[in-house]
Amino acid sequence: MDCILQLDVDMGSGTAVRVFGRCLGFVFEKALYVPYTRFSGVFYEDGVSDISALDVVGVRVRLGGTEIHSGLADEVSIERFGRGYKVRVSSRGYTLLLAQNEPYPRINTNVTLKSLCQANLTSAYISYEDPTPVVGNIYINEGSTVWEAAVAYCIKATGLYPFVSGLNTVRMTAGTQRVIDYSGVKKLSVVSALDSRYLLSDVYMKELGDTYPYEAHDASAARMGIVRTRYYPLDMQWLYDPQVGLQHKLDYSNKGVRKVGMTYMGWLGEDLMDKASGESTLTGKNINYVKVVGGGKGITTTVMCYDDRYGQKEV
Structure with a gap:
């Protein structure tokens, strides 16, 4: 190949x-x-x-x-x-540009994923899932990026996390989700992994006064004896529902904490959010990581499925 x-x-x-x-x-x-x-x-x-x-x-x-x-x-x-x-x-x-540009701080009204991003960054190389739901108001904080604005939109619109599909296409749903059958490949390794270094246990958000009435807690952190507490100021980006914003901060800290995966000879053309099949530890899970390595001995592919809040949501 x-x-x-x-x-x-x-x-x-x-x-x-x-x-x-x-x-x-x-x-x-x-x-x-x-x-x-x-x-x-x-x-x-x-x-x-x-x-x-x-x-x-x-x-x-x-x-x-x-x-x-x-x-x-x-x-x-x-x-x-x-x-x-x-x-x-x-x-x-080219979708890196979404994370390297700051949008104008303001309230964006009646936006879709495409209209929100294109209003704040012009690039002929980036495309977007379209159509997506119209969301009334997305507040953009000073100093945030266009990608962070896209995340806020996706969480508010569907509760899903955006991802890059194909060639520089930003999506929040999988569209036509492929099933990748690994039953016939030459498996080199199968792995399960844990990385809890950034997992938060307890998060709180302030309201307009001096109290922190919004809170969220991670039961898996408690079971592991992890205590990592954060207190956040009221984030205008989540003013419509501070509890949603706070839960997102907790869920994001859970990213990739637990994952399973495999490495095999060859490449089947899988993409993010395709479904894995044919390997017992991965079957039925969304693919959240793909690494293809090529050299003198041929091509190997590593795929990982994250058992976290966003990786295995039905998209």
Whole structure:
């Protein structure tokens, strides 16, 4: 299965495309709670390069004929090596821009996921699930990001957490959810994992006075003997229902605390929120993490399913 790199290059008079097909190794990742995909890779070509890394303006990647990544040229180097040259790239998907831009602080009225984000960030590379429910008011705090505004919208609209699907598409529901059958793959490992380092036990939110009447508690933290308490000021973003906002803070601290997964030979083209099948520990669960690694020994894929508040909600 070939991994093909395509670099968009500013040539002064226009944009040219350079394609590299001899891949020495690559890593591709996408995960729930991370608002972008990630790709890094090393490619080799004979001869002398006719482009400079200084002029690269975009990165695209195809795997087995399917475009899996389109993003920013975070880091690119072109290095003479023997009778040819190596191209090293590191790129994050264009949806990263949602987490790097601050929207105008205000109340956004009668918005959908698409209209809210597009009113605060213009990018031809990002698309959105459409239609989604119209929500009356979404308050955007000063210093927050467009991605945080999208999270607030999704929680209010459906109680779901947004994620990146396909090529730079932001969704909150899975749409046509695929079932990925792992019964015929060569399994290299199956794992269960716990990471409770950031799990909160008790959270409180202030009202307009000096009291903290809103509270939420995590029973699983208590069972583990974890005591991590936080007190928050009244968050205008959740003024419509502070209890919902407080519960979200607790639920978010629970992200990926418990997870199960597997690594297998090959790649089946799975995406976030597809359903896993054919492996007893994963069957029926939503896929929340995908990592594809390629090299001289072939391609391996790791998938993880988070047993947390958002990862296994029906979407």
